[in-house]
Amino acid sequence: MPIRGQWLVILLLGLLQQAPTRPTEEQNFRIGGTVLDALSGLPLTRTEVSIAATNGMGMTASVFTGANGRFLFEHLKPGKYVLSARCRGYGEQNFQQHENYTTAVAVGMALGSEGLVFRLLPGASIGGQAKDEFSDPVRGAQVMLFREGMGNGRRSIHLQRQVTTDDEGRYRFGGLQPGRYYLAVSAHPWYAQHRTMPLEQQVTELGSGTIGLGRIVEQNTSLDVVYPVTYYSGATDSARASAITLQPGERATADFTLQPVPAFHLRLKAPGMDLAQGGGVRVMQSILNDYQTYLPGQTTATGKDSIEVGGIPPGHVIIGLDAPNGKERPSWRQDVEASRDTELNLTESAGGTVISGIVKAAGTTSLPQQAAVGIYDRETGTTFYAGISADGKFEFQNAALKPGKYDLSITNAPGFYVDQVQAVGAKVSGRSFELGTTEPVRLAVEISQGLGRVEGVALREGKPAAGAMILLVPQDLQSDPSLFQRDQSDSDGTFTLAAVPPGRYTVVAIEDGWDQEWAKPSILKQWLSGGEAVQVAPNGRCTIKIKVR
CATH class of the missing domain: 2.60.40.10 (Immunoglobulins)
Known part of the structure; x- marks a missing residue:
């Protein structure tokens, strides 16, 4: 190239470098639209609209709508963004939200990310107060809110939220969508006492020949009481719970008066196990569609091979025990119909098939920590879980597994899936197995990575x-x-x-x-x-x- 031509090129390059930089198409990508009341169709002013990048890079931004309900985000990078909005009287909602899913807004060349219409439903609320039998407020009560509707493809009643009452016994759930709701309250009388005598002094022979517990001697037996789980409006049986049907923007009141009932005591025996070395007792109750909540206020007295649990409410409860590490039976669970003081033997089978086995991870010698095996009962829709030990062993104890078809899964093990299953005592098909009898079953489960x-x-x-x-x-x-x-x-x-x-x-x-x-x-x-x-x-x-x- 001639020297004169080289100087011309250098001059042109210098001029280009000095010219002001024009915004690129990438810098001008936008998300815009209008927020409307879903019922009236009117624009909503002073509504906070937010975006968050779905790629996990932490890009977030917020703006407020003007008098015409419009919003606009400018200078966005190509990608997808979750769009949400909230304002006074409207709970936070995502764009086109269904259950836990939403429509993310895609931004990029030839993608329509403006002219969006974001419809918000007015939020409803339920609030009230919990009082005791003396009309005094119940502080620290657990209030559970359940909603009837679709969940994972089934119409059911499922827990939506839970709160704790304040010093005045009050609670409130805000930003609720229209629908049918149920409420349940769990609390413990502040004055209740479940004091126990030494275990060896409690055993009495019943007329039937079974072993039970003598009534615990206390300073005041009238204080050995509990509050049963109480549903709106005043029922202690979930079948008699009353529904609250909320319309958009409605404010409902639901007050509770808790009434004490006599408490029961359970004695758990485990011959051959040293329970004095530790282990936790859990008392749970199934409420509304088998949601299990822990019951407050239990006390325990521990002997070498016995544990007594006090403060048990009447009705169906679930007793769980985590025995000391290294024992042959690391955990135990039993459904109990509490109607009197009674005794349970942990070493006796609760009925059903005992399933145990070993898990091996293909291509690795180590298993994910906290991994567990799941067994899904196709007849009842219930899933049972058993933890996997460091050497890959697991056992389902007191799960009451009956003859039928079950599916195996692996949980708390990101990236792993059940690859192969072999069984002794059951028929296997893919990741499923079928129980024909109540004889013990031994499983060999191979898990692999590569989802x-x-x-x-x-x-x-x-x-x-x-x-x-x-x-x-x-x-x-x-x-x-x-x-x-x-x-x-x-x-x-x-x-x-x-x-x-x-x-x-x-x-x-x-x-x-x-x-x-x-x-x-x-x-x-x-x-x-x-x-x-x-x-x-x-x-x-x-x-x-x-x-x-």
């Missing part, structure tokens, strides 16, 4: 569809619920189902699936014909396009 991933785009009339329910369905429709996975398609129609155990599945996209009992095989079968079949390999990734039904 797969399914991702894609949901389409409606050939265009990306936002807000659709994406459901991953295993080949066996009655499999362990943990094999079913869900997502909600984002604003660009994309979705991701991560941590999928290898196997054959069908992916479906449903427009109004959030209110459907999709856990029922009869409903799933109606959707499968319009789904996309996928075979997930270890560490595999499947990319699909699927039509929204």
